[in-house]
Amino acid sequence: MVGRFMQRLQRFDTAVAQQRYFRTIRDTLTLLFPFVLVGAYINVLNQALFQKNGFLNRIYYLSHWVPGFKYMAQYTGMLSIGVNDIIAVIAAFAVANFVVRATNRDNLMAGLTAAVSFVMLNVNFAIFNDQGDNTSSKFLEGNLGSQGIFLAVLVGVITGWLFSKLAFKPHEHQLLETRTHLLMRAKNNLLPMVITLGLFSAIGFGVSFISQMGLNGLFYTAFKLPFGKISHIMITIFLATLLSNFFWLIGIIGPIGFSGNGSVTTVQNLAYALQHGSAWGAPNPITLHTVFDAFANVGGAGMTLALVIAILWKSRNQDFRLVAKMSWFPTLFNFNQPLLVGLPILYSPLLAIPFLLAPMASMLITWIALKLSWMPPVAYPIYRTMPGFLTGWLGTGGDWHALVISILNLVVSTAIYLPFILINNRLTTGEVTSDEA
Amino acid sequence: MKRNWWKWLLGVVVLxxxxxxxxxWSRANIRTMKNAGRTRMAPVIMVPGSSASQNRFDSLIKELGKETPQKHSVLKLTVAxxxxxxxxxxxxxxDYEPFIVVGFENNKDGKANIDKQAVWLNxxxxxxxxxxxxxxFRALGHSNGGLIWTLFLERYLKESPKVSIDRFMTIASPYNMESTSTTPSTDMYKELYKYREGLPNSLTMYSIAGTENYTSDGTVPYNSVNAGKYIFQNQIKHFTEITVTGANTTHSDLPQNKQIVALIRQYLLEENVPNKIRKQNQRRLQNQ
Incomplete structure (x- = not known):
């Protein structure tokens, strides 16, 4: 039974991998990998090391003794803005580029057009208000980073499709470009270029009447809708997490993500714990914060630290091993973006299943432990960059039971990822050609 | 396995x-949090007028968000x-200056309801x-919301003895209800006047009136807003009344009126506003 299911999954994964647009997207993600990887290390520097709430800064009191801490914070902040906050523009370029290359049209032109189109969807219309002072930016930078990947992929695919259909003459690569040939390229691609730009500028302009934050903002408002009211009932927390993690899989990074320490229930828990000197009996034991943030987000969404462990332990896929070896460090501090685009997890049917299941299992274990009063809920502040397996322990003020639960969650999640890594092993050893064309 | 033992050792050491x-650190952090006891927080609490929900101030908050350098987070409460x-x-x-909007399930007009709403606000x-x-904290009330606040400050703030109010602003609050008379006499006014000695002495307060014609902003008579001065005079430290007239001065437009947004920034939030706005506000004061 299980064997048959696994076989079918294996075949499905291979079939999907050969689908043209899907392949294009996966190629793009792999192309993005080095940028995302560098970005993740920068994030670790910037957010875990050189920020007030950074985990390493907190525990080693870096701001007290590292000279020039403030300048390092600014410098790494700059790096983060420069690399991470424009990743979606690169994605739009790459997707269109790969789509068009497959149809033998001018891929460079298509890529550039897609990048410009994507940026056009993210113009900040607030600058046209007569009230607008000069300080506001011309672009909605928030949408150009990893949050924009889904839209960027969409723009890239549409641009690529338009170029494939509307550019009539095939493109010939020349080793030495001549002026005449370049001008020919301009002439051949003018129609799809103008139509693509016209299309996306019209969409961007239209959306500006509805949403201040561009099309991406509209997306996120829509995708956030189901998360408006997450009550304390476990089933809704389950469903919300499932849906949110599914959104991650298709490149909509974190509609709910890390919910932080700000919600009313969390503050009430903290107030209680401070008054009573312990987190036992806090008024809101089961919330998104105490269950998901603290126990089901180890290594980022999808318990990806477990995936790293599973790969390094059992995988014989050299690509997987390479990505995991390069990405384990940022994953420790919950930056899993390199894994998302490197393996890739995004748009991968094989890894999607454990990516969705592992957090569910962790939340179930946590919920049972909380229900049986085997450990107190997380009441003290925890931070985004805290290593996931320590969050429960530190958030309960150092309760050993919580540490045991965290480790148990990690072990169970690794066990969930393991069979899928083994399937992947069979893929790589069995049919090398079809996976790595 | 042999070549791996030092990797394991390194891992354990790092762990x-x-x-x-x-x-x-976490123990130390918990200790300091316990001792600090109080936060730096000073919220801006807003109460909408009658028939308005906890979402009444959304457009005002959006306006403020556009201009202000710091982003304020928003918490909304509805009291059943x-x-x-x-x-x-x-x-x-x-966020040490969050916006908190308090709305009421029963948000009807009338003295009996306002009395109840003040209790719910408490x-x-x-x-x-x-x-x-x-x-x-700072307080902002639009329309009857200003009356609810005034009653609260007169009668119920005492119940939280450790808490004091920094600034208070009312926008088009009808201290004499719908009456256009220059000699206030409604029951609501009488109640507010009766308890006026409960007002905190150190309070700085601004009452803003809107007018779109000689007598009112379309809903609230100017004379009714003006009656507020009899309640606050001689009870609090500063009382300033400001009249705004121009575009968008209909009663319900007032909270998001650009002039009033500028006044809120300078006088209620005590922001470091640009000179342009400061001058504009001053001119208005001189023209009174």
């Missing part, structure tokens, strides 16, 4: 090197008739103080 300082409170939104960590206020442990 301990992180876990132990993390643990000591039995005194139970529904929360929505959240206060961001490190319920919500005490819950907020308990949860967020602030000990000073």
């Amino acid at each position: 301990i090197g992180i876990s132990w300082p993390a643990y000591t 008739t039995d005194g139970s409170i529904k929360y929505s939104g959240s206060i961001r960590r490190n 319920t919500a206020f005490k819950d907020l103080v308990k949860t967020y442990r602030f000990n000073h």
Whole structure:
């Protein structure tokens, strides 16, 4: 039974991998990998090391003794803005580029057009208000980073499709470009270029009447809708997490993500714990914060630290091993973006299943432990960059039971990822050609 | 396996090197949080007028958000008739000046309702103080919301003795209800006048009136707003009345009126506003 299911999954994964647009997207993600990887290390520097709430800064009191801490914070902040906050523009370029290359049209032109189109969807219309002072930016930078990947992929695919259909003459690569040939390229691609730009500028302009934050903002408002009211009932927390993690899989990074320490229930828990000197009996034991943030987000969404462990332990896929070896460090501090685009997890049917299941299992274990009063809920502040397996322990003020639960969650999640890594092993050893064309 | 033993050792060393300082830090952190006792927080609490929900100030908050350098997070409360409170939104960590909007399930007009709403405001206020442990705040009331605030300040703020009010602003609050008379005499006014000695002496307060014609802003008579001065005079430290007239001065447009947004920034939030706005506000004061 299980064997048959696994076989079918294996075949499905291979079939999907050969689908043209899907392949294009996966190629793009792999192309993005080095940028995302560098970005993740920068994030670790910037957010875990050189920020007030950074985990390493907190525990080693870096701001007290590292000279020039403030300048390092600014410098790494700059790096983060420069690399991470424009990743979606690169994605739009790459997707269109790969789509068009497959149809033998001018891929460079298509890529550039897609990048410009994507940026056009993210113009900040607030600058046209007569009230607008000069300080506001011309672009909605928030949408150009990893949050924009889904839209960027969409723009890239549409641009690529338009170029494939509307550019009539095939493109010939020349080793030495001549002026005449370049001008020919301009002439051949003018129609799809103008139509693509016209299309996306019209969409961007239209959306500006509805949403201040561009099309991406509209997306996120829509995708956030189901998360408006997450009550304390476990089933809704389950469903919300499932849906949110599914959104991650298709490149909509974190509609709910890390919910932080700000919600009313969390503050009430903290107030209680401070008054009573312990987190036992806090008024809101089961919330998104105490269950998901603290126990089901180890290594980022999808318990990806477990995936790293599973790969390094059992995988014989050299690509997987390479990505995991390069990405384990940022994953420790919950930056899993390199894994998302490197393996890739995004748009991968094989890894999607454990990516969705592992957090569910962790939340179930946590919920049972909380229900049986085997450990107190997380009441003290925890931070985004805290290593996931320590969050429960530190958030309960150092309760050993919580540490045991965290480790148990990690072990169970690794066990969930393991069979899928083994399937992947069979893929790589069995049919090398079809996976790595 | 042989060549791997030092990797394992390194892993264990790193793990301990992180876990132990993390643990000591977390204990120390909890200790300081316990001792600090109070936060730096001073929220801006807003109460909408009758028939308006907790979403009444959304456009004002948006206007303020466009201009102000710091982003304020928004928490909304709805108090039910039995005194139970529904929360929505959240206060961001490190936001020391969040906006809190208190709406009421029963938000009807009339003295009897306003009396009740003041009690509900007190319920919500005490819950907020308990949860967020602030000990000073700013208050903004639109229309009847200003009356609810005034009653609260006169009668119920005493119940939270550790908490003091920094600034108070009312926008088009009808201290003499719908009456256009220059000699205030409605029951609502009489009640506010009767308890006026309960007002905090150190209060700085601004009452804004809107007019679109000689007598009113379309809903609230100017004379009724003006009656407020008899309640506050000689009771509080500063009382300033400001009249705004021009575009968008209909009663319900007032909270998001650009001039009033500028006044809120300078006088209620005490922001460091650009000179342009400061001058504009001053000119208005001189023209009174």
